Amino acid sequence: xxxxxxxxxxxxxxxxxxxxxxxxPGLLDGLNPPxxxxxxxxxxxxxxxxxxGSGKTRVVTQRIAxxxxxxxxxxxxxxxxxxxxxxxxxxxxxxxxxLDAARxxxxxxxxxxxxxxxxxxxxxxxxxRDFSIYDTSDRNALLKSVVKASGYDLTRYxxxxxxxxxxxxxxxxxxxxxxxxxxxxDDEVLGRVMRAYSQALRSNNALDFDDLLLKVxxxxxxxxxxxxxxxxxxxxxxxxxxxxxxRVQYLLTRHxxxxxxxxxxxxxxxxxxxxxxxADLRNILDFERDFPSPRVVKLEQxxxxxxxxxxxxxxxxxxxxxxxxxxxWTESEDGDLLTVLECADENDEAREIALQVRALALGGxxxxxxxxxxxxxxxxxxxxxxxxxARVPYQIVGGVEFYARRxxxxxxxxxxxxxxxxxxxxxxxxxxxxRRGVGEQSVERLMSWALDRRVPLxxxxxxxxxxxxxxGRARAGLAAFGELLGRLAEARELPASSALELLLEEIDCDSxxxxxxxxxxxxxxxxxxxxLVTHARExxxxxxxxxLRGFLxxxxxxxxxxxxxxxxxxxxxxxxxxxxxxxxxxxIIAGLxxxxxxxxxxxxxxxxxxxxxxERRLLYVGMTRARERLLLTWAANRLHFGQESSRLPSRFLxxxxxxxxxxxxxxxxGERDPLGVFEAPEGxxxxxxxxxxVEHDHFGRGRVELLQGxxxxxxxxxxxxxxxxxxLLLQYARLRLSR
DNA sequence: AAATCCGCGTTTTTT
DNA sequence: ACGCGGATTT
Numbered sequence: 001x002x003x004x005x006x007x008x009x010x011x012x013x014x015x016x017x018x019x020x021x022x023x024x025p026g027l028l029d030g031l032n033p034p035x036x037x038x039x040x041x042x043x044x045x046x047x048x049x050x051x052x053g054s055g056k057t058r059v060v061t062q063r064i065a066x067x068x069x070x071x072x073x074x075x076x077x078x079x080x081x082x083x084x085x086x087x088x089x090x091x092x093x094x095x096x097x098x099l100d101a102a103r104x105x106x107x108x109x110x111x112x113x114x115x116x117x118x119x120x121x122x123x124x125x126x127x128x129r130d131f132s133i134y135d136t137s138d139r140n141a142l143l144k145s146v147v148k149a150s151g152y153d154l155t156r157y158x159x160x161x162x163x164x165x166x167x168x169x170x171x172x173x174x175x176x177x178x179x180x181x182x183x184x185x186d187d188e189v190l191g192r193v194m195r196a197y198s199q200a201l202r203s204n205n206a207l208d209f210d211d212l213l214l215k216v217x218x219x220x221x222x223x224x225x226x227x228x229x230x231x232x233x234x235x236x237x238x239x240x241x242x243x244x245x246x247r248v249q250y251l252l253t254r255h256x257x258x259x260x261x262x263x264x265x266x267x268x269x270x271x272x273x274x275x276x277x278x279a280d281l282r283n284i285l286d287f288e289r290d291f292p293s294p295r296v297v298k299l300e301q302x303x304x305x306x307x308x309x310x311x312x313x314x315x316x317x318x319x320x321x322x323x324x325x326x327x328x329w330t331e332s333e334d335g336d337l338l339t340v341l342e343c344a345d346e347n348d349e350a351r352e353i354a355l356q357v358r359a360l361a362l363g364g365x366x367x368x369x370x371x372x373x374x375x376x377x378x379x380x381x382x383x384x385x386x387x388x389x390a391r392v393p394y395q396i397v398g399g400v401e402f403y404a405r406r407x408x409x410x411x412x413x414x415x416x417x418x419x420x421x422x423x424x425x426x427x428x429x430x431x432x433x434x435r436r437g438v439g440e441q442s443v444e445r446l447m448s449w450a451l452d453r454r455v456p457l458x459x460x461x462x463x464x465x466x467x468x469x470x471x472g473r474a475r476a477g478l479a480a481f482g483e484l485l486g487r488l489a490e491a492r493e494l495p496a497s498s499a500l501e502l503l504l505e506e507i508d509c510d511s512x513x514x515x516x517x518x519x520x521x522x523x524x525x526x527x528x529x530x531x532l533v534t535h536a537r538e539x540x541x542x543x544x545x546x547x548l549r550g551f552l553x554x555x556x557x558x559x560x561x562x563x564x565x566x567x568x569x570x571x572x573x574x575x576x577x578x579x580x581x582x583x584x585x586x587x588i589i590a591g592l593x594x595x596x597x598x599x600x601x602x603x604x605x606x607x608x609x610x611x612x613x614x615e616r617r618l619l620y621v622g623m624t625r626a627r628e629r630l631l632l633t634w635a636a637n638r639l640h641f642g643q644e645s646s647r648l649p650s651r652f653l654x655x656x657x658x659x660x661x662x663x664x665x666x667x668x669x670g671e672r673d674p675l676g677v678f679e680a681p682e683g684x685x686x687x688x689x690x691x692x693x694v695e696h697d698h699f700g701r702g703r704v705e706l707l708q709g710x711x712x713x714x715x716x717x718x719x720x721x722x723x724x725x726x727x728l729l730l731q732y733a734r735l736r737l738s739r
Numbered sequence: 740a741a742a743t744c745c746g747c748g749t750t751t752t753t754t
Numbered sequence: 755a756c757g758c759g760g761a762t763t764t
Contacts, residue, residue, distance in 0.1 A: 083753090083754085084753075084754075085754080108754070109754080110754050111754090135754085136753090136754090154760095155747090158748090209753090209754050210754090212754085213754095273752075274752075274753080276751075276752065277752080277753065277754085375750095375751070375752080376750055376751055376752080377750070377751080377752085378749090378750050379750095398753085432740095435740090435741085437740070437741095438740090439740045439741085440740090441740085442740095472740095473740080474740085556754095557754065558754090575751085575752065576751095576752080577751085577752045577753070578752085578753090596751095599750095599751055599752085600751095601750090601751060602751075602752095618751095618752080639755080640750085641748095641749075641750080641755085642755040642756080643755095
């Protein structure tokens with residue numbers, strides 16, 4: 001029930017799906033003319049400009065089906081690139097409903113590049129196929145040692161900032177132009193650090209996220225044969241969310257489609273929200289120049305949102321000056337007005353949201369058809385607290401990353417080290433895990449020994465001479481560590497789960513977790529480890545040939561465990577960025593305040609209004625996730641940096657025509673009608689009490705006689721004036737309090 | 740080498 | 755307000 005696209009038309013079109021080539025009855029059924037045009041355009045460049053809710057995903061997946069069944073394409077000739085794992089997973093699932101997608105490449109840019117490099121990287125020299133992938137925190141750890149070793153001040157050249165700068169440089173690659181160095185950092189120094197960092201990556205046999213793409217580009221640029229092998233294999237290339245691609249991704253796309261020239265991209269300039277990480281709108285705006293005489297299809301009919309929601313979103317986005325006007329329209333009725341709630345502070349806001357959610361739930365709206373969006377992750381906390389108090393089930397999408405937990409990172413580092421003995425970052429992370437008496441001093445000593453001989457730490461460890469130089473307990477500890485890794489070496493060729501189990505045994509997981517911290521988190525850590533094992537087993541089952549290397553690659557590129565679980569029964573909580581591509585019957589957007597949405601950082605940077613306009617697009621994306629109902633909230637005070645500050649409503653609220661908004665009276669006593677369904681009793685959450693007078697759409701007026709059960713099973717026995725006693729499931733009966 | 744203390748930055752968004 | 759990293763104790 002949750003957040004999946006195009007529910008409007010799922011029932012149609014796919015009924016006659018078949019994996020075998022041949023005409024598929026109904027493949028084009030239920031498609032409107034532009035959608036049909038896009039689906040059936042197989043050859044040459046194709047640009048699909050798709051407004052929100054216009055059935056874009058459906059078109060892309062149907063098009064793949066069309067290519068297979070009508071144009072005789074083989075699955076292995078299909079390459080579909082997405083921007084996020086979520087999008088890739090969803091597209092694969094959708095395609096699999098009618099076809100065997102196993103041999104298609106449906107993945108993110110990063111995953112595709114990792115896959116290519118596993119095969120080809122040795123052509124570049126300096127890396128082996130066992131290379132590690134460094135995420136942001138690995139990158140920062142490496143940068144820290146690089147900055148330190150180069151003798152620069154770590155407070156001035158903070159790894160995170162330096163890393164951001166390097167990443168910006170790699171992603172834009174504007175010839176001759178460097179990203180501006182912020183925070184008192186010096187260009188010269190940054191350049192030096194960057195070179196040292198690149199060198200360090202190479203000696204660690206590692207690549208960061210940006211390198212995954214860049215190395216493939218390098219490969220394609222330098223080895224036409226390899227380039228052509230891939231370009232000729234992929235007869236049909238498609239790229240989703242093209243407005244979010246950066247320069248490097250654009251160049252990759254060019255290469256990949258260079259042989260057959262069948263490139264279909266789709267996107268929406270109004271939904272471009274990733275300029276900060278190098279996304280370049282010119283890619284989509286200049287598509288017609290880059291890939292001459294393309295077919296251009298506009299999908300402008302919205303099947304998702306009620307009229308008022310669409311009108312409001314459109315009014316908002318029209319305030320952007322740098323855009324092409326689109327004629328979005330819908331056949332849907334106007335529906336409810338938007339609701340704007342002013343709240344006292346962030347807790348009041350969260351409480352209000354919890355209350356509205358409960359009211360909706362009592363009115364028959366399942367929790368998992370409701371989503372709450374926010375600009376920045378820290379807003380999650382207050383929402384969680386209040387939802388928990390209100391006993392509203394919720395789930396967080398994205399957010400705190402599973403693989404960021406310490407115990408998980410440690411285990412993964414061990415596995416990485418087993419596969420890639422050059423990975424010093426992993427080595428340093430686990431050399432004293434579990435505690436074996438190896439402190440910083442000893443590691444420093446080993447490091448300098450290794451550095452002198454330009455040898456990885458693990459190799460230094462194998463040298464008796466190096467060990468001699470370590471004193472006391474640390475020597476024994478290091479020796480033990482070395483032996484452990486020796487035994488772990490066999491894990492390299494094992495299935496992921498077996499490798500992990502071997503590791504858990506070797507480090508005596510239970511006692512490790514027990515000694516890790518005596519405070520609270522023990523049980524949770526244990527559960528996390530169990531989940532990692534489950535993941536590994538799942539991976540082995542799904543990809544029997546993947547092995548430990550494949551598993552490691554997978555988790556390096558998937559930050560959040562699983563995103564949204566369908567039918568989980570909970571309200572979905574996520575950032576506006578994570579919301580892209582999803583839809584919900586009810587969307588609630590919190591924190592519509594100046595400085596927050598638009599975010600002050602966005603306002604500060606960039607030429608002219610670029611930052612502001614991107615913030616507006618972000619809200620536009622959020623608003624257009626809603627099907628039936630849209631609720632916007634803001635708080636007059638908010639705790640920020642531990643300090644209360646008073647806030648102003650977002651200018652974006654003024655850009656929504658007032659006649660589309662129903663403002664709920666703000667009343668200090670909390671007595672406002674939650675979406676007109678229930679009134680909240682003072683100091684409590686909305687609920688029915690025995691004796692309440694109620695109204696039902698069908699049965700009219702009555703009085704509550706009895707309340708039983710809870711949650712989805714909550715039932716009320718109501719004595720109706722005209723229909724006598726009825727037992728009603730509160731989840732479905734739209735009971736209203738009557739006064 | 741481990742435990743405790745203190746000060747600083749943090750809060751944009753993701754692969 | 756919080757967590758991390760570095761510095762300072764034990």
